[in-house]
Amino acid sequence: MERQFDRAWLATALEEARAGLVEGGVPVGAALYGADGALLGRGRNRRVQDGDPSTHAETAAFRAAGRQRSYRGTTMVTTLSPCWYCSGLVRQFGISRVVVGESVTFHGGHDWLAEHGVEVVVLDDPECVAMMREFVARNPELWGEDIGE
Amino acid sequence: MERQFDRAWLATALEEARAGLVEGGVPVGAALYGADGALLGRGRNRRVQDGDPSTHAETAAFRAAGRQRSYRGTTMVTTLSPCWYCSGLVRQFGISRVVVGESVTFHGGHDWLAEHGVEVVVLDDPECVAMMREFVARNPELWGEDIGE
Numbered sequence: 001m002e003r004q005f006d007r008a009w010l011a012t013a014l015e016e017a018r019a020g021l022v023e024g025g026v027p028v029g030a031a032l033y034g035a036d037g038a039l040l041g042r043g044r045n046r047r048v049q050d051g052d053p054s055t056h057a058e059t060a061a062f063r064a065a066g067r068q069r070s071y072r073g074t075t076m077v078t079t080l081s082p083c084w085y086c087s088g089l090v091r092q093f094g095i096s097r098v099v100v101g102e103s104v105t106f107h108g109g110h111d112w113l114a115e116h117g118v119e120v121v122v123l124d125d126p127e128c129v130a131m132m133r134e135f136v137a138r139n140p141e142l143w144g145e146d147i148g149e
Numbered sequence: 150m151e152r153q154f155d156r157a158w159l160a161t162a163l164e165e166a167r168a169g170l171v172e173g174g175v176p177v178g179a180a181l182y183g184a185d186g187a188l189l190g191r192g193r194n195r196r197v198q199d200g201d202p203s204t205h206a207e208t209a210a211f212r213a214a215g216r217q218r219s220y221r222g223t224t225m226v227t228t229l230s231p232c233w234y235c236s237g238l239v240r241q242f243g244i245s246r247v248v249v250g251e252s253v254t255f256h257g258g259h260d261w262l263a264e265h266g267v268e269v270v271v272l273d274d275p276e277c278v279a280m281m282r283e284f285v286a287r288n289p290e291l292w293g294e295d296i297g298e
Contacts (some may be wrong), residue, residue, distance in 0.1 A: 047216065053242075054203075054212035062209020063203035069197065069294055088258070089203075093297035109237070145218055148242035 002121050006099045009033055009077040010123060013039070016057065017079045017131060026146050027135050028080045030057035031094070032065045035073025038121040041065030047146055056058045056146075058086035061138050067097065071095045081108040081149055091116055101128030105136060106147065151270050155248045158182055158226040160273060165206065166192035166228045174198050175295050176284050177229045179183065179206035181214045181244070184222025190214030194259060196295055205234035205295075211242070221245045228277045230257040232296055240265055250277030254285060255296065 009031060016029025026045040034040050041058025046052050055063075058078050066075075073094045076082075079101035082090065089108025090098055097119040101109055104124070114120040136143045158180060165178025175194040183189050192209025196200050204212075207227055217223075224230075227237045228250035231239065236258025239247055246268040249259055252275070263269040285292045 051216055052212055053214075053216050054208045054238075056258060059203045059208075063201055065202075067294065069198055084237040085234070086237070088235070088240075091234040091237075093202075094179050102254040114237040145216065148220060 001119070002123070005033075005037060006075075006077070006121060006123065007125075009075065010079070010099060010101055010128075012039065012042055013057070013077045013079045014125075014127060016042055017128070020044040020046075020049070020057075021131065021135065025050050026139075026142065027059040027131050028078065030061040030076060030078040032061045033075045035096075040068070048142070054145075056083065056086050058082055058089060061136060062089060063142065067083065070087065075099060077101075079125075080132060081110050081114075081122075082108055083108040087113050090118060099123065101125045102132065104129050105132040140146070150268070151272070154182075154186060155226070155270060155272065156225075156274075158176055158224065158279075159228070159248060159250055159274060161188065162206070162226045162228045163274075163276060164190055164269075165209075166277070169193040169195075169198070169206075170280065170284065172198050176280050177206040177227065178227060179210040179227040181210045182226065184245075189217070189223065194295065196241045197291070202295075205232065205235050207231055207238060211238060212226050224248060225252075228274075229281060230255055231262075232257040236262055239267060246270070248272065250274045251281065253278050254281040271295065279284075 013029040021027035023047040031042040041064030046055035075097040081103035170176035174197040180191040190213030195204035224246040230252035
């Protein structure tokens with residue numbers, strides 16, 4: 001169920017995605033929020049910027065949050081449906097909620113997460129859709145590389 | 150099915166795990182080998198060393214391999230059954246084989262990977278089991294943190 005701050009939190013993830021686009025990177029952004037609503041970490045895909053295929057937006061936000069004893073009550077907000085890698089991150093560490101900007105241009109593992117008790121909210125945000133649609137049309141090779149296809 | 154080089158490759162992952170133990174870290178190591186048998190990348194869990202919860206052994210080896218256009222034919226060798234995060238990595242990027250040192254002390258997502266077409270070999274290596282068993286007994290809090298429990 002959508003909550004009061006979800007769209008404001010998505011705006012943080014969108015800022016990260018836009019910054020990635022300007023850098024010539026894959027424009028996916030994410031942020032991890034605590035149970036109390038505090039921003040724990042934010043980040044963006046860094047495949048191009050750092051030559052690092054392991055840094056997807058969600059793993060960047062997770063890393064930026066540093067070591068945490070528990071992820072109970074946390075929310076991962078991401079501009080795009082999380083791939084299997086990032087879905088596995090959410091499941092393994094017990095992140096409670098995932099807020100997805102859009103799942104039109106890419107449908108990752110968010111249904112699997114919902115089946116396993118994660119609260120999933122898909123916002124169908126038109127800016128997220130437009131940004132990815134344009135990126136994929138212009139950079140099909142890079143996008144394929146980023147999702148292993 | 151076990152192949153000729155699997156135990157030699159596991160030795161590389163074990164070297165990483167032992168180095169992590171000496172550093173006071175979580176002793177899990179991994180290595181990614183190409184279809185031609187070349188070592189593409191190796192690494193170890195760096196939660197303690199770098200304060201980085203996103204660097205599990207498998208993600209470290211994957212990162213060390215740099216950007217690759219395809220993972221077809223590659224083998225991820227890891228001293229311990231891959232958690233959901235690392236299993237998701239393998240599935241998303243189409244890594245073809247996973248060689249697991251042991252799955253006695255922790256049973257992650259390798260059955261799920263096998264169901265989804267990944268070739269999985271579990272070696273039941275006694276050194277891998279002994280190292281993790283001792284580590285978990287001495288560091289239950291740290292181990293719980295590393296797997297989100």
